[in-house]
Amino acid sequence: MESITILWIIFIVLSTGLFLFDLSLSKRAKEVTQKESILLSAFWVLVSMGFGLIIYYFLGSVKMIEFYTGYIIEYTLSMDNMFVFLLIFTYFSIPKKYQPKILTWGIIGAIVLRLIFIFAGVELLLAFHWLFYVFGGILILSALKMAFQKEGEIHPEKNPMIKLLGKFVPISSEVNTSKFFIKKDNVKYATPLFAALIVIETSDLIFAVDSIPAVLAVSTDKFIVYTSNVFAIVGLRSLYFFLSSLLEYFRFLKIGISIILFFVGVKMIIADFYHISPIVSLIVIIGIISSSILLSIVIKEKPKTLKQ
Numbered sequence: 238m239e240s241i242t243i244l245w246i247i248f249i250v251l252s253t254g255l256f257l258f259d260l261s262l263s264k265r266a267k268e269v270t271q272k273e274s275i276l277l278s279a280f281w282v283l284v285s286m287g288f289g290l291i292i293y294y295f296l297g298s299v300k301m302i303e304f305y306t307g308y309i310i311e312y313t314l315s316m317d318n319m320f321v322f323l324l325i326f327t328y329f330s331i332p333k334k335y336q337p338k339i340l341t342w343g344i345i346g347a348i349v350l351r352l353i354f355i356f357a358g359v360e361l362l363l364a365f366h367w368l369f370y371v372f373g374g375i376l377i378l379s380a381l382k383m384a385f386q387k388e389g390e391i392h393p394e395k396n397p398m399i400k401l402l403g404k405f406v407p408i409s410s411e412v413n414t415s416k417f418f419i420k421k422d423n424v425k426y427a428t429p430l431f432a433a434l435i436v437i438e439t440s441d442l443i444f445a446v447d448s449i450p451a452v453l454a455v456s457t458d459k460f461i462v463y464t465s466n467v468f469a470i471v472g473l474r475s476l477y478f479f480l481s482s483l484l485e486y487f488r489f490l491k492i493g494i495s496i497i498l499f500f501v502g503v504k505m506i507i508a509d510f511y512h513i514s515p516i517v518s519l520i521v522i523i524g525i526i527s528s529s530i531l532l533s534i535v536i537k538e539k540p541k542t543l544k545q
Contacts, residue, residue, distance in 0.1 A: 240295040241460060247291060248464050255284065256344075256471055274478035281472030288468060292461075303456040306519040307465030310455065310501065313494055313526050314448045315473055322477060325436050329429040335415050339430055340474040343437040350442065351466045354449050356459055376450055376502030380495040408432050451498060454505035455518060489536075493529025497522055 285308055293301035326336055409419060409426035417431035452462050500521060504513050 244292065244295050244460065248288070248460075248467075251284075251288065252464075252467055252471065270478075274475050277475030278472060281468070281475060285468040285472070288464070292464075300456075300458065300461060302516050302519055303458065303461050304465050306455045306522065307452040307462060308469050309519070309522050309526070310451050310497065311448050311466050311469035312472070312476075313497060313522070314444065314451065315469060315476065322437055322440075325433055325440070329433040329436075331429060331433055332413070335430055336477075337474055338415060339434050339437065340477055342434055343441065344470055344473055346438045347441045347470050348467055350438075351445065351449070351470065352463060354445055355453075355463050355466065370506055373450075373454070373502045373505030376454070376498045376505065380498035380502060450505070451501045454501045454508075489529040489533045490526075493525050496525050496529075500525070 286305075289301050289304050289308070292304050322340070326339075331339065406418075406425055406427045408431075409421070409428050411419060411426070411428055414428055415430070417428055417434065419426050419428055448466070449462075452465060456462055501518075504518065507513075
């Protein structure tokens with residue numbers, strides 16, 4: 238049996254087993270504490286690092302570094318996405334004890350969508366080399382937009398999927414339930430939980446425009462790109478609750494992420510003229526994200542003064 242076949246089997250068994258375990262945790266309507274989120278986040282990171290070592294055993298150090306780099310890029314981009322999810326939950330007034338369930342089902346949808354996008358993206362890049370320049374340009378534009386845009390409110394009610402949902406089933410205002418659908422007077426209603434799930438899924442489609450080209454800049458190996466994405470995505474539930482409890486420590490995270498996107502976009506565009514090795518990319522990305530978090534801790538935000 239070929240090494241890549243064995244790796245696919247290991248990945249499918251391991252990721253399915255662990256995700257079913259994570260899914261069982263989300264069935265309990267319970268708020269995730271900061272301690273639990275830290276432990277779960279650390280657990281998922283350790284599992285991902287361990288899988289990288291398995292890749293090293295079967296495919297060598299270069300593929301392992303590509304996996305780690307892709308994983309860190311996706312995980313880093315996901316941090317910014319988590320703040321968007323926080324705004325979505327706030328908008329729909331979703332109690333914290335029900336948020337894990339929404340995130341878990343959102344992750345399932347993301348895994349399926351990423352499978353389609355990644356395999357299609359790799360085939361397109363292999364067939365049309367000029368798309369490297371297009372994807373690189375998308376990343377650079379995304380980086381500039383992220384760096385200079387002002388923080389604003391989100392408007393889920395303008396989401397086309399929410400408008401479409403409302404045409405088929407009325408949306409209830411009932412938030413004290415763990416169900417996605419309820420019945421009132423023999424009429425079926427979608428709950429705010431389901432509405433929030435729809436907005437999160439459509440938001441992930443937008444996020445994928447940035448994250449997938451970014452990982453494809455590191456590797457066009459379908460196995461490396463997809464597995465690094467999945468291992469980053471499955472840890473998002475615990476990452477969300479960890480980050481939501483430490484918002485004040487990540488003031489410069491958005492700037493760090495925009496710099497990473499810019500770096501990866503440039504790397505993609507100049508690949509034909511100058512090759513940046515995977516290990517250099519990994520070191521640069523770790524350095525940028527570490528610096529942004531460190532600066533967020535060291536440089537305190539100035540207190541706002543009241544106008545006279």
